[in-house]
Amino acid sequence: MNPGGPGRQDTVDNEPATPGKAVVSTMTAPPAVTADDAELIRRSHDDPETFAALFDRYSGMLYRYVSRRLGPETAEDLVGDTFLAAFGGRHRYDLSHPDARPWLFGIATKIMARHHRREAAHYRALRRSPVDGPDDGPADRVAAGVAAWESRAELAGALAALPRRDRDVLLLVAWGDLSYEEVASALSIPVGTVRSRLNRARRKVRAALGGVDPTAEEG
Template identity: 55%
Template sequence: MGVVSPEVHTDTGQTDSEIIGRMHTDPESFGTIFDRYYPAIHGYVSRRLGQDLADDVAAETFLAAFDRWQRFDTAYDSARPWLFGIASNLVAGHQRAEARRYRALARADQTTARSVDGPADRIAVRLDAQAVRGRLAAALEQIAPPDREVLLLVAWGDLTSEEVAHALEVPAGTVRSRLHRARTKLKAALGGADPTATKEDL
């Protein structure tokens, strides 16, 4: 039995709102939304939960979106914040797995720092990167989940504050205060560095 590959939809040049607006007569058009955003959603979930859960949670995100397409507010042209909101809700159901991932990354940082073999330059670069990743993971684990959610949607989901507010269905002021708290805590844990600075901050 061969593997059935999904039909690839080409980008139609239409807004997400226009595509989702056609869903009642053309449900297959949702494939375009999937093609546009699956890589971004999968990447975000993978960074939050790891590769093992990313495939399932990303697929669940699009299944939930397909099942709830009538809830999409067509006043917005882009489905990106809506999809990240669904993904964030699903990630929240895996908070224990996320916390375990951060602890494992922090431990891996300590273990790797003790086991050094091989060419010095290559190992030094790898250790520096892993040390930063380990400290970042440990710092992220210490941030309150609602604040961390906002921080990671901005940093890893590449959403603006307004898009995060739309995704999480909270006021923009709440997003800004959560983001400020999370960044303050993260910078303190990382000695003043903010690896989450975005274009919006510049």
């Protein structure tokens, strides 16, 4: 999400380095750092505490994402709710998917839907009181910042006006860094629907920006 953000651990559980390694009861074995998400989830079937490793891996990433959409106050509980729901549904996780991010984003998205009014208000509030707007910083940057901020406020307004389904797709791509296929999997919709929703959302966002910043590049 953020270039400096909590990247996911891209490790693959592959051939063991030492084939003769002792067999340890998986009930007591510490979760190996190298296990992929599916492996952790599978272990959590018998050893529920293993699931906490998934929290350690992705709670920061989800918090950042949710804080963007709902603000920091709601984000904390929502991340907790997401992991609790994921934990409760861990037996339904398809273990053939080594990466659990789409699954977790999908659960978070569903829970966020309950807060859709709050989300729209969160964006609209930006137009009135910028969170870290152009008020701080050296004077020359403030001037440049004002224009940028104005376009952001327009953008936030456009986001607030988007239908929820379109916004979910747009933000999972732009802020969640999911691929189209991953968004499809997260939301349980066909990839074609992801594309059409994304196109529609992009058009509206472009239109909103076009009013403020005509030099904005076409995608």
